[in-house]
Amino acid sequence: MPGPERQVVIVGYPDAELLDIACVSDALDAANRLGARPGYALRLATVDGHPFRCQSGITLTPHVRLDQVSGPLHTIVVSGGLGHRAAAGDERLLEHVRRLSRDSTRTASVCTGATVLAAAGLLSGRRATTHWAYAAQLAAKYPSVTVDPVPLFIRHGDVYTSAGVTSGLDLALAFVEEDHGPTLAREAARALVTYLQRPGNQAQVSMFLSGPPPEHRQVRDLTAFVAEHLGEDLGTPVLARQAGISTRQLTRLFDAHLGTTPGKYVRTVRAEHAARLLAGTDLPLAAIARRCGFGSTETLRQAFLDHFDTPPSAYRRVHLRQSLG
Template identity: 85%
Template structure:
């Protein structure tokens, strides 16, 4: 028998980001359909309860007004979007955010929804994150907030903040794991056709959807081996010999447990490691390419374009400017 529903409220407003709302609601819906012991009862609410246009132009109809919400809540989530500035100046909205946070087990924001939490005073003295392009502005406007532009999401006490847009999916999968265990979170991720949720401390400017180590022993051993030997030959025959299987069998294992080929996996891990070196060191591109197993800076550049849709030099400029702004 399912337990009492977990009441979840998503706060919307004009020009909110639709994905900020949908990433939260759809993850919780997937958890419900997969048999969550205490299903989530999700409600979208606004100050006036009227339909509002998201920044994409699509219109959403909320379930009701914020002042109609009473009683114990499980989670309150504030969406982001280009309308966050007006929302942060709406005193009625801020008062509701403060009130609902007191009724809730946890309070969260997606993307620039962090500015609403900050304006409501809920981030004072806390570490928080937001979309990387907005981090320096949030830090300047709210100096009492310790803004970290790097992680996908941050938990400080009972307040959670997440980075841009789809990081709301990662945050909500983490909620499901906390509430119902890792197995249900994994099934929800598979239902949504995404890899297992990315850990909160993974860098925002990353498109490699990594997750917990795979359960299959040989695949798990190889992922650890790859991470420790990036500068060496990591061709499929070499990896197959490492665990005593054929190249064909190794390809089948990677497809079954990681959803990719050994070659693509290695190239992605190398690009991820290069991203960390670009943002955390002054090493020249030639040295980074060598350490990560790329044959040349041009090979590194092509891998970066494929995985991040930006060249390594531009990644370094953007990341360092955001970090030190």
């Protein structure tokens, strides 16, 4: 016979992001409806137990005050939202999060909820992620945390952090897979009409979506040139000649406007284009490597590992599985 339900507490606060809460609660509820045994007993908790207004203007009523919650728990999840800074400064909330984390099998955050975990000292010495727009702030304020803004979610020991907003859905589906296996996680994803889940090491934001085109005309022209000539020699001297400037000036421009070197930029664009070809075509790796300007499949593999933390073959398997529904 299955044991008692897995106790899950989601921590909310004023100006929390509604999706940070709902993505977790609805994914676990879907698993319950599909036969998770033992299932998940979900509770929303706040410091005072009063209804609170999410940043979208919708008001939620928690089940309990945090001081009414005691362990053992299976999972505690701290939501993110615009109120994360005030929450991270609330010592009552931090003390309850510390206490419940000690009595939980796993501790997690969604989006800027990582700020609360960091303020509670639960991320010290750990690798963690958060919404890409807040990663630099988190890293600056909490230097003991190794902040990686790229992955959708990260597990370090029994502490999980996830990126912005809907990555909470990916994290919750990963919980279902850990607890009940891939079949139930797949069924829950299908019920939610979403992917089975995007791998945690998938990038939060592609270079092509991370911001508007560079304002500097030469840099903008060069990024367009790179995208159109991926299979050709795109070494720094070639790009400098294309722009009619010195390699030193080219490097300064890329650092000032793209925050990286020309070589790293080209490698990243090639890796992201390779990812799209892996997910959307059945081209062999050798053909993808040639088309993207990698000298060999091994060079492609190494660039892919550096950028996505997963080999090309595994990336293709995941996306093929998703495309098959």
